[in-house]
Amino acid sequence: MKTSFPVAVAFLTGMALVVSFFFREGTLVGDLSKNLKIWLTIVGGFTLLLGVVSITRVNWAGVKRQKSGWGYKLLTLVSIFVMAIPSILPASWSPLFGRAEGSIYDWLFTYLDSPMMATMFATLAFYIASAAYRAFRARTVESTILLLVATIVMLWRVPMGEAFLNLFPGDLPGFLNAFVMNGANLAVQRGIIIGAALGAASMSLRIILGIERTYMGKG
């Protein structure tokens, strides 16, 4: 039952969505598709809730046992609920509740969450510079080609670099756009996109037919 029920649900819902694609709205099957998509957004909402429950359980256990770094776990828990609770409460109770301008959530998002996330991302520039200096080496022919092309594209993507490229005869920036980005890059990306799409289609089919069961924790 533990295995056959999820497989049956996956088969029925998967097939319903596949078949309903060929039916117009207003027909029994077409409307079924519409309702299933609404269910999917509801299920998606519950998965978020599951995430909150899971992170609370894991971190609370760490705080209770005072494991190493329990202070951070406590801060995580406080942050989740301080941010979430005022945003869930109706704005009609107080202008501090809800998610509108001037609410607690808005204040925390604008002045804490947003700058912190931007700062974390910005530190990448420092690590990239250091890593490029230490690791980006012309060891083989392939890595030398990659290094040369990456360097020229990096130059092209900023005004100072483009001004430098324009010192050379011919339209180097135009060449890079036409033959590197819209040539070699485009061809490779198409191959990757088509390959990934075929992989996703075959994986979906395996799940619908019950061949792929790793989503249930089984091999």
Place this chain on the structure above:
Amino acid sequence: MEFWKRIEGIDRRWIYLIVGIAVIVPFLLPIPFPISITPEAQMLYDHIESLPDSVTVMLVFDYYPSTIAECEPMARSALHQFWRKDCKIITLSNIPLGGPSMAETVTREIAPEYNKVYGEDYVNLGYKANYVAVLSGMGTSIRSIFPTDNSGTNLDDIPMMDSVFNYEQVSFIFEVADNATADYWVSIVNAQYGVPMGCGTTAVSAPKYYAFVGSGQFVGLLGGMKGAAEYELLVEKPGNAVIGMGAQSMVHLLIIALVILGNIGFFMLGKHRRRVS
């Protein structure tokens, strides 16, 4: 040789310091360099210009606060261009962390400049989980997925939504994304419902989306802060992206210089021979 050994083993904190200086100095002493417009940015701008006035468009805030520097100037410029054409704008997000808030902040900031009123000229649908179902479901009925807007007002009570039911009433979608949601907008909304789309994305994601420009599924593409700066210039509203070009130029040049320096040391110390053998 001793010099190259010292260079090779340089403390990474010196590199961090130089990067910090390279970022800060251009903001204090701006060096104006001409910013050229790439064909992809021009195509996006031209397509939006060619839309009939007052049509309904979607502006999608699919980026996290971490990439505000690259993505927000794109969204701001799009708002300027859309509202100059008196377009009705629907904003939404598939990003739970901040997407709807960023849409709210940016639209409310720019709307007074064009005398635009919430509910009549623009609406923020907010966020709903499971983007595949959201994008697909809106093709049948926007109301079935978003019964209310971001602040909980019923869509039936919003005048602008009186004549908007699904993608058939949407003339253009501009997706500003820092993640793979753009792929789903292409495969679900553009491919299945035929809505023309443009995309603005981070520099690291942009190479992938040239394929969709080539296939005509994106009418144009903005890549990273350079793309945002190009768009700011096209809409004649130079802002943070244009200002940021100085810092980005310096850091790109610095990284190139570091790569060259690192490779010279690599060869001078004979490490290439050891690696190959």
